[in-house]
Amino acid sequence: MRLTKLALATTALVGLATGAAQAEISDGVIKIGVLNDRSGLYADLSGEGSVVAARMAVEDFGGDLQVEILSADHQNKPDVGSSIARQWIDQDGVDLIIDVPTSSVALAVQQVTSDTDTAFISSGAATTALTNDQCAPTFVHWTYDTYALSVGTGKAVVEQGGDSWFFLTADYAFGHQLEADTKRVVEENGGQVVGQVRHPLSTTDFSSFLLQAQSSGAKVIGLANAGGDTTNAIKQANSFGIVQGGQQLAALLGFITDVHALGLDVAQGLTLTTGFYWDRTDESREFSERFGERMNGQMPTMVHAGVYSAVAHYLKAAAEIDDDGGKAVVDQMKTVPVNDFFAENGEIRADGRMIHDMYLVQVKTPEESEKPWDYYNILATIPAAEAFQPLEQSTCSLVTN
């Protein structure tokens, strides 16, 4: 609290001084630290791609701002992540930390950035705690969260007739939350949940769980897990003929890189919610192709696209107020809507949630796919207002106070 006040005071001072001095950006350079997983489970969906996206955003911004990009691997370890963040801020003068997948690391970084008035935008983290109990005035949650994923998929699938569900849930808080959120949405929309099975994290063999799902007779099997667990479950569901048997798979957290890893043969028919699909509009195609040129033809995930969009928006705001204080820039960011290839009329709410449209997509069959990375049919657009947790439900102190 004391620190926040201090930060406010500093910001006020800076605000007063802006009129007199020209550059109030500390040491004349804006430093952006891309902190994510570069060696583990989330390296493909964030990793180097996020660094490339951030660099593109800086290049595209042009202008006379001097911007530097740093990157580091937090190895999915909260202590590694938070010590890198601290060191960046204390020693290198980093002004913005971006990306940070893995909830535990993002929460640890949140602690550091809010104590030091540094801006923090998460594109890769999923937990809604970042905009609830653990929210901070220096923070923006850009791309997605567990609520958006579960609401998107849960509601849209039920509306399309998938009204009985069986959950395959990773047995830890993330999975439980995803399951609970989706279950609520499914039931609110008139569907029913006929059962669920909790599997241990990092299970290699899903066949027994799939067998239980199969014998439940549910129309939809919701995969409330992530990463390798999701891809393995989908791959094995395919070999047990689950989709062919008339059941539908819904991945509650799936990325285009997962689909790529599985191949369309296996992943076809899968429904999932995403914040971005590269082949949706001309603008998104244009960005993605430039991205692909630098990434051996890989198309951006929603996390990569989110990083670009967030960095661009941050730079605009920082240039506008000519300041790099965390709260100051984030406050400025909140006043301007986000309009780019990633989000149309996106809006950053008081709790730090950037709300934008989400898309329910279904993976194409190999026959439908006409070119590399041509993977999704967009089934529905979930409007920003419905996709995210309503502001009045937020337990964030910035909202409740």
Added chain:
Amino acid sequence: MQTILGIPAPLLFGQLLIGLINGAFYALLSLGLAVIFGVLNVINFAHGALYMMGAFVGWFLLTHLGIGYWPALVLAPLVVGAIGIVIERTMLSRLYDLDHLYGLLLTFGLALIIEGLFINYYGVSGQPYAPPQALQGGYNLGFMFLPAYRGWVIVASLIVCFGTWLLIERTQLGAYLRAAVERPELVRAFGINVPLMMTLTYGFAVALAGFAGILAAPVYTVSPIMGQNLIIVVFAIVVIGGLGSILGSIVTGLGIGLVEGLTRTFWPEASSTVVFVIMAIVLILRPHGLFGRPRE
């Protein structure tokens, strides 16, 4: 419908069958570990990484050279075995006179290197690998749908396990191996080139891991981290069976597969912990494992 302990019988049989399939993988991997421990006195922490390599060799052959599953089933173990031979000659063989902790630590380091390199080049999302044409589809067994490929996994792994067992327990070569486990020096003084035999044994045992890897490629995602979690479970199995016991590792591998299958039915959350619980209990009651005998 008939039920057993509240679980419909067909579901239970299905789970047991699936447990057996997993057990088949466990048996292949733990067999290799047991052979390596028995003959070289090394706990091979790199086994998981080499298993992963087997899957990757298969994927590489298919994607870059257009070589399909069946040739890969032979080539992948050969490649992995050759890598194993290099590892044994250049590094492991220097450690035999030392405490076996050093072997464990060396192979732990090797596992980190191998996995790190693969992550660097291929990422962690994994690569697709489809089962061969002949083994696509499956059979309806009445109580469950058995994918043909999984049936093949059981058959192939049982054949290889049983073959290895025969080789070790029923042939002259196996007698050399068993004798060398007890007194390598004396066996050498009988005129047998024990160091060469150790090299080949390591090569063979990691080739088994490579075989398990290519066998697993169509079932699981081919990913650099596929061996990471498996290896710990397989360790536990070898310890339960009794370090160095060939038969023990095979039987325990299959057994643990079944127990896991049952646990998944009755208490899914505990299914990956159950093996460690069993291990702790076994070690308390029988300090040398179910089939092991004390060694000096």
Added chain:
Amino acid sequence: MSEAVMNLRSRGGRRATSWILAAIGLAIIIVAPLIGLYPVFLMKLMCFALFACAFNLMLGYVGLLSFGHAAFFGMGAYVAGHAVKVWGVTTVLGIFGGAVVAGIMGLVFGAIAIRQKGIYFAMITLALAQMVYFFCLQAPFTHGEDGIQGIPRGTILGLVDLRNSLAMYYFVAAIFLAGFLVVYRTIHSPFGQTLKGIRENEARMVSLGYPVARFKVLAFTISATLTGLAGATKAIVFQTATLTDVHWHMSGEVVLMTLIGGMGTIFGPVVGAGIIITLQNYLATMGSWVTVVMGTIFVICVLTFRRGVVGEILARLK
């Protein structure tokens, strides 16, 4: 006679050297943050150094490789974090509680595992630690993969505000030194001598009538307690306690630290922790190469200098 004198003299010399070393070490610890070294980094280093020293007590002095020390480290962190954050106990008490719980776990683990030796001991400690890991994954108070976050650093008796980096630093330094002293005293006590005797020739110690198993369990308990202390302190420094701390990779890391520094030497684990933590810090920008580099160090260590950095230096000095 003259031999005895020589012996005495050299032992006196060695004692003087270690006093000098200790004085230098203390001076470095006091001055380090003042000459611009980064306090958070130093605190992390000290936590892991203490962890490695505690681990080394088992590996280096009893000759037992525990592959499950992460359980104590992580549990210490969780207990301290939960106590301070949720129950609102003072920081010192929270850390103390973490250490005590880890110690009790050590007693239980020790009682179960101590009959085993070598690889079997490593494996059973690994099995027990895996159970702890799954417990932590399941138990509500650990908050699953989010971990316990935002643990307040609090104050010392309401006097010193630990949110101040420097204050926190000297607090951690005090804990580290206290822990290090306990390790040192343990090794250089009759108890420590007995442990060494057990490592050299267990059968002989049994025949001399020493309750060998009880000695080992006691050593294991001390080691676990100090490990818990290190974990609890780390939780306060970083204000988080998460699953990483209980994962078996953590158990592997501490082995690496001890090995590279020199097992069975007093300062080895400290040096080893320093090297590994520094590497982790500076290689963080290299992505997955970190793993490769660490693995390479492991391999080089095992193949060429098994005595570790400190062990090698000591051997050269002889």
Added chain:
Amino acid sequence: MSDRPAILEVRDLHAWYGESHILHGVNFAVGEGEVVSLLGRNGAGKTTTLRAIMGLVGRRTGAIKHRGDEIVSLTPDRIARRGIAYCPEERGIFASLTVEENLMLPPVVQPGGLPVEEIYELFPNLKERRTGASGTRLSGGEQQMLAIGRILRTGAKLLLLDEPTEGLAPVIVQQIGASVRRLRDLGFTILLVEQNFHFAARLADRHYVIEHGVVVDRYSRDDINQRMGELNKLLGV
């Protein structure tokens, strides 16, 4: 020196285990078809001499000539392949192998080994225990017979026997003595390490006495009775 051509000639043999220097220049020779014994107190270096010949010590220097060829730098398996067989003091019966597997274990290195039937003839006890049982279920005497029996198959002509009578009942010792004599008659050359001087005296053509890692004296069969007094002193009997 004997009139027969030397099958084994050892000159200035030094051997080390780790840092400890055990043999300090051993010299002796064994002629074709002879039975030669190495005598000495416990720890004098007799066993080490046999192990050094087989290449089973940490380091060795000097000259070991087998049928005129230098073998001091060869590995144990190469030495064995030249036709030298070793029967260790602790017998080395493999617990994980059956009696028959133990017997059949050493590979044939040269033509002319004894057929299995002949080995069973030599040691009838083994034939009865042949099947089923693990090698270590045998009695001490049977184990010793198995240990000697299994190196007869290989075609090796030079046998190194380390204390074949240790810890055995007198009746078994007699039986083994008879077998050794029979082996000599069959043309085997035997280098014997013994504590049991009386056993050795009846069997061996010549004796060497080793003390502190060097050969300090040698006796022919005929010398023995006359020089019994000094020999007893040397051996500390």
